[in-house]
Amino acid sequence: MNEFQERGPRRVGQVKEVTSLANPVIKDIKALTSKKTREETGTFMAEGLKLVIDALELGWTIRTLVYAKAAKGKPLVEQVAAKTVASGGLVLEVSEKVISSITRRDNPQMVVGIFDQRWTTLRDIHPKPGETWVALDRVRDPGNLGTIIRTVDAAGASGVILVGEATDPFSLETVRATMGSVFAVPVAKATAEEFLAWKKGAGVSVVATHLAGAVDYRTIDYKKKPVVILMGNEQSGLPDMLAKEADALARIPQSGRADSLNLAVATAVMLFEARRHILTLSETR
Template identity: 35%
Template structure:
């Protein structure tokens, strides 16, 4: 099947997925580019539509994966269609429409002895995506996005994950509900604070721990702070005032990984 006109009704629907309200209503989102589409297919995400530039042909990297996906519609489209649907100035030759995950936060809560990153009001999509990527790299068990965070399915967030979105559970949740549930199951809730007594290098990261990361300006909200078990500090002997949310999360994640994987 081919769709060549940007005025086609389906093309308008796909283009609408660049906006959060349409993603929320339809329960779908878009990923663009060979690498992200490849990651989605390899992770068995619910890919509904795979659209490729009909003049350039199906990318060679994707051809071996096409047989493994059931019920996926493959559509050849024009460069004009891709241009209308894309969120970038230099559109990629392929995109996919994917159904949102339904597993949610229960998958993360069910894990024993887990290392999880919890974001509270991290508004920058690049930071949210980078934190998901760092969590994946450090072998964390999941990422939870609380209220006020950039939308997980924002195109910039997705691009910043570099495919890590498909490698570990990532869920959006009400922190006021989920953090007490985690504590009841024996999880230690840890945040960073300039008033922290322990440094991230003296704190023991072993066992079930959720690392709370707040916004660049305000940190975690007072409501979330009230649920925290322990605040730790990232030592900074240099002259920089602070680290951004993604950098701070990455420092904590890799120190946690070092202790949990290499100091057994």
């Protein structure tokens, strides 16, 4: 067990004032910018009062709440602090210098929460008719992943499956890009082989975008089965082993000089088209 985990239980329920960057708990929190530390502790950082409130309302476990002195006394901050203490978490009141150091921002959010990570297990995903999932093969950019999670939330889709070696959905950059949707959208991870094995038994239709796609994405039947929109890596696209297992290879017609779309934009186009078909079908029933 590492120092971050060991120190937590000894300070459960306390409200502590911290002004020094050398404080060991602050050092542990700052270490969460490292993927290795996030994996070892099973925790991650979320900035902003709204995100913290959303997370608590959705039942996420908060380990530590950090707020700047300037936020002290504000009713919502006091409520969040009370909930943190009631759940056995640690509350830190810190200087602006400290919170800037934690978030690596000159104008930081006044509230930061440290939460337990939450993963959905692939074998527990059993898509129902009318559901849409997004699967991302080796997504690399935190901004893309965060934007896609936010888009999945906005479109009313069911979740995200990360295939292969992907960027961390709980990195500070990804969480920022989700604008809080990381707390509302289930995320699973799998190898390509695990994903293909799951596909065979899940009763889903996998629609993938591919350079060899011959079908206009608007003409695909998204209504027969639950849909998984499968998107490839930003640089190399979708590998043949995944592309050949898709039920449809789609293309998004484009004009102008651009020969491709940003991954998050392309995913949004595919996702909202699939959801449009499905919602239109439900409205006609």
